[in-house]
Amino acid sequence: MRIPLEQLSQGVETPVEGEIDPKWGEDFHLNPEEMRLDSGGRYRGKLTRLGTTVLLMGEAEVIYRGVCGRCLKDIEFRQHIPMHSRILPGKTSFELEDNPEEDDGGSDVDYYYNGVVDVDRVVRDMVAVEIPQVLTCENPENCGPLPSVEGAAPEKSDAVDPRWAPLLKLKTKG
Ligand SMILES: [Zn+2]
Numbered sequence: 001m002r003i004p005l006e007q008l009s010q011g012v013e014t015p016v017e018g019e020i021d022p023k024w025g026e027d028f029h030l031n032p033e034e035m036r037l038d039s040g041g042r043y044r045g046k047l048t049r050l051g052t053t054v055l056l057m058g059e060a061e062v063i064y065r066g067v068c069g070r071c072l073k074d075i076e077f078r079q080h081i082p083m084h085s086r087i088l089p090g091k092t093s094f095e096l097e098d099n100p101e102e103d104d105g106g107s108d109v110d111y112y113y114n115g116v117v118d119v120d121r122v123v124r125d126m127v128a129v130e131i132p133q134v135l136t137c138e139n140p141e142n143c144g145p146l147p148s149v150e151g152a153a154p155e156k157s158d159a160v161d162p163r164w165a166p167l168l169k170l171k172t173k174g
Pocket of ligand 1: 068069070071073136137142144
C-alpha cells in the first residue's frame with residue numbers, strides 16, 4: 001500500500017491495511033527449514049500526517065511456520081506487533097553524509113521517499129526488527145519437555161539455565 005503524502009490531510013486519520021507478504025522471509029534471510037513466513041498475516045492501522053511527519057499506529061499479525069525450539073514439532077506461531085512508527089521524509093545519502101548523527105532515530109522511526117509513504121515497506125522493516133529468535137508452542141501443554149532439561153527433576157530448577165526458568169514455572173503450575 002503506497003500513499004502519496006498529499007492524499008493525507010493534516011491531523012486526519014487514514015485507515016490502512018495490507019498483507020504480510022510471505023516473500024519477505026527471503027529478504028529477512030530466514031532459514032525455511034527452521035522458520036518461514038506463512039500467508040494470512042495482516043496489518044491494520046491508521047496514518048496521521050503532522051506536517052511532514054506521518055504517524056503509523058495499529059497492529060500487525062505475523063504468522064510463522066517452523067520447528068518448535070522445545071518439542072521440535074512443526075508449528076504455527078502467531079506474533080502480534082503493535083505498530084507505532086514515525087515516518088519521516090527520507091534523506092539522500094549525500095544529505096546523510098553532512099549530518100550522519102541525524103539518522104539515529106531508533107527502530108520506531110522509518111522514512112518515506114519522493115513524497116510517497118510505502119506502508120508495506122515500513123511494516124516489513126518493523127516485522128524484520130521483531131523476528132523471533134526461536135519459535136515455540138504457544139500452549140505449553142502441547143509442547144514436549146525442553147531438550148536441555150529432559151529427565152531433570154523440576155525441583156532442581158534453580159540449577160537450570162535462568163532463561164528456561166519461566167518455562168519451568170509454567171510447567172510446575174500445570
Ligand atoms: Zn513445542
